[in-house]
Amino acid sequence: MNDSRDLQPVPPQESRRPKRNLFAFLEGWLYLLPSIILFGVFVFYPMFRTIYLSFFLADQMGPFEFVGLENYQYILSSDSFQSSVKATILFVLYTVPAGILLALFLALLTNEKIKGIGIFRTLFSSTMGMSVAASSVIWMFMYNPSIGVFSRIAEWLGFPAIQWLQDPDYALLAVSLSTVWMNAGFAYLIILGGLQNIDTHLYENAKVAGVSYLYQLRRITLPMLSPTLFFIVTVSFINSFQTFGQIDILTKGGPVESTNVIVYSIYKDAFINNDVGSASAQAVILFFCVLLLTALQFKLGERKVHYQ
Amino acid sequence: MKRLLAGLSVLFVLFLTACSSTDSASGTTEDGKTEIIFWHAMGGELEASVNEIVDEYNSSQDKYTVKPVYQGSYEESLTKLNTVAGTADAPAVTQIFEAGTKQMIDSGNIQPVQKFIDEENYDTSQWEENISSYYQVDGEQYSMPFNSSTPVLAYNKDAFKEAGLDPEQAPRTYSELKDAAEKLTIKEGDKTSQYGLSILNYGWFFEELLATQGGMFVDNENGREGEATKASFNDEKGQKVFELISDMYEEGTFYNSGQNWDDMRASFQTGTMAMMLDSSAGIKGLVDNADFEVGVAYLPHPDDVDPQGVIIGGASLWMAKDIEENQQQAAWDFMKYLSTAEVQAKWHVESGYFAINPAAYEKDIVKQEWEKYPQLKVTVDQLHDTVPSTVTQGALISIFPEARQQIVTGMESLYQGEDPKAALDKAAAEVDTVLEKGSRSR
Incomplete structure (x- = not known):
């Protein structure tokens, strides 16, 4: 201008x-x-x-x-949609907190000025450069019960090999684990950026005052980081609700619909079952859920955010 | 910065205009040839094979040019077709899998090839009847069979020998199957290093195991006498299939290999299980890749039934309706070329799919191949032994993809200890609902 x-x-x-x-x-x-x-x-x-x-x-x-509201009635009364809702909520709970905590932990570790820290920063953010498809295929091999590394480790430790992706008790957990890994790079980079932005004078003052590391973390780092954290929490929530690629590649919504999250169910109805009406109704329901959740986050979460 | 932005916006406008001017899918080339597009779903090595056949066709005559386009899996290419079907951009020829047959007929966007058969008095008796009948409705040939396969029992002959079983005598009945699986299962402590049998969690195998007993998948003679209204696979014949899986899984002789074909084959090759059901089209690759001797046998059946044979799987070629006359002629000419004995012999040898023209089996390249891979002959014999009926013609329903998902969910719940009858009834109830909804479609 x-x-x-x-x-x-x-x-x-x-x-x-x-x-x-x-x-x-x-x-x-x-x-x-x-x-x-x-x-x-x-x-x-x-x-x-x-x-x-x-x-x-x-x-x-x-x-x-x-047909008016018939699609909605059909969906809300179907077992399949209920299990989709359950899978989605569980998936969000498994991935969002774990992913952010992991990213925060790694970012705190690498926020120090040490020689060679750039290598670690690159490593930790490198998953951002991997496409979902490529990483999913890698994870698929790792989860393979006959040739995968996880069963090898289990065997070595003397545990029975688990069929990670074929067992409904573990499939969602397995997909979540790979998702946490895939999303960690992005969250890490954003949080590290936030950490780097904090005024160093604050830490110097803290040093003079002689407070402990945890006190410093609680009273300086986290409050100053809160806008960044708020952003990454919101974005992670929305991302998590919309996860598709790894589910399509790893489990196709199975076994026994245990990983059939709403987005995948929408895809199946629209593009495999050719039932666009039902898919649209599910999409609308998902949209309003995410909208409501985001609004709630802004209303409740943002109060605690400290803007400089 | 401003210049960059300006550049970007120019690019964006270019992108938009590029989007709006779609290339016409088919047309006439400069040298006066009629060009048609052929969509197929043959990936990997098969794509090379298809391209080669098309190239040979293009150079074999000078009126038409066919352009093959790979469109992803069967499901993906059907989805893509649905978005252009009925417009001038639709490909003249599309390969659609067997489960999409009813959907294609109902769409009204296809030209039954019967019209050209009648016009030319084309002799369809040269085709394998068990294959072409799948794509016939009310005596009318809708599509042209192209790549067809059936399920077979593949087994590890070396493991059979080690277990003291006769490697030339594969189990045929369920009790023989259970017996063999028990002997083949090797347990070390609480770990199983070799399982007896595996069946992929895929609806097609259930349909086949049902049909070989003479069971119908849906009512109204599998939907061939009239619109199907109810699932009928949850009768005692269907229960026998689910009970087999459930019993063997409980006994620890059955291995759950998930939903992925490649995973299942990898497990078989690494010796995780000694027997599995596979598609006849996968046999050649299996024999090539295994470091043990692979045996192939007919699909097993319950002890007290007369096996009826198998339903054809795979795909056929469909002609678009709303395209120009000369393009339809080109499509028909191409289809006729594909069904000649020479091309079918080559296709059978390279892909492992059946020849739709049995004269191909008399060709030298097939005879040589069968000497090298005697397993391939077993798959063809099983098809020839099939008793033609509405059972082995297979179900004709438009909601096949969804019905298969319900069967898969049912199969998976067996591993969670679900009662076979309850699992099957649940799947049937879901299929009934979808059939009802599907009947309201246009």
């Missing part, structure tokens, strides 16, 4: 103001236009179309019979 004109006092020429306002208004819209078009085409239109389709029986060619 090199327009110095904005900084100068506006001359008191009332008659010219409406015209300039209109111009500024249009100019503003012009700047917004690219993003409005992008959002409109790729976010808002699909969203409203999904809500519309959820009231119809529809296949991939489009809607063909208006």
